[in-house]
Amino acid sequence: xLKDKKILAGGAVLFIAAFWFYIKPNYMDAKPAVxxxxxxxxxxxxxxxxxGKAVGAEAAKGNAPDGLVLNLKxxxxxxxxxxxxxxxxFEIPEKxxxxxxxxxxxxxxVVFTHELDHEMPKILxxxxxxxxxxxxxxxxxxxxREQLKADLxxxxxxxxxxxxxxxxxFETLITQ
Numbered sequence: 082x083l084k085d086k087k088i089l090a091g092g093a094v095l096f097i098a099a100f101w102f103y104i105k106p107n108y109m110d111a112k113p114a115v116x117x118x119x120x121x122x123x124x125x126x127x128x129x130x131x132x133g134k135a136v137g138a139e140a141a142k143g144n145a146p147d148g149l150v151l152n153l154k155x156x157x158x159x160x161x162x163x164x165x166x167x168x169x170x171f172e173i174p175e176k177x178x179x180x181x182x183x184x185x186x187x188x189x190x191v192v193f194t195h196e197l198d199h200e201m202p203k204i205l206x207x208x209x210x211x212x213x214x215x216x217x218x219x220x221x222x223x224x225x226r227e228q229l230k231a232d233l234x235x236x237x238x239x240x241x242x243x244x245x246x247x248x249x250x251f252e253t254l255i256t257q
Contacts (some may be wrong), residue, residue, distance in 0.1 A: 092094075115179040126178045126186050127247065128193040131210065133166040134252065136191055148253055149205075161217045166252040167208070169237065172245050201243055207236040217256040228250070 133149035148166045155161035171193075181189060197204070211232045219225045230249045237246045 092207075105235075121179070123173075125173060126181055126189075127173055127187075128171040128178075128244075129190050130194045130197060130204075131166065131169070131171045131197045131252075132169065132205070135188060136194070140232045148206070148255075151209050153212060153256065154214055160255050162253045163212055163217075163220070166255065168250040168252060169204075169246050170248040196199075198228055198243065200244075202238040205249065206239050208233060220254070220256065226254070252256050 099249075133147075148164045151163050153161040153163055178186070178189060187200065211229070214232075215225075215229060220229050233249050234246050
């Protein structure tokens with residue numbers, strides 16, 4: 082009987098030791114919160130909305146438009162147009178997208194774009210208004226394009242209540 086108690090006590094000690102060294106550190110101890118530096122936050126992907134180009138499932142269906150066709154400031158006898166595909170890069174969200182790349186990033190951008198669907202008419206109106214105030218000669222230079230980007234950021238941010246555009250990139254910008 083005494084031998085059975087020693088075996089039982091030894092098994093209990095082994096069980097407690099195994100629990101303490103193998104199970105407890107992995108499942109019961111709280112993991113420290115990951116602290117990201119400002120450089121890591123700045124390097125994380127930003128939400129991006131494409132104007133004039135379908136992304137995600139719409140692009141796979143082949144229903145992608147060929148770009149936005151907008152009027153430029155010109156005399157009525159010889160109208161000028163611009164065809165543009167514009168990428169709007171927004172400020173980093175409250176929870177930055179760390180480690181998101183490829184299809185996962187595209188999926189997050191599609192979700193973000195759908196969240197802005199109710200604001201899209203305001204955004205497109207602001208873009209059309211800014212382009213209508215520019216001539217083909219004004220946007221034909223590097224300085225003119227930089228000024229156009231600044232004007233677009235200002236106009237779009239004026240109509241958006243919550244999200245703010247940080248950068249604009251022209252994938253396509255053709256004047257006629």
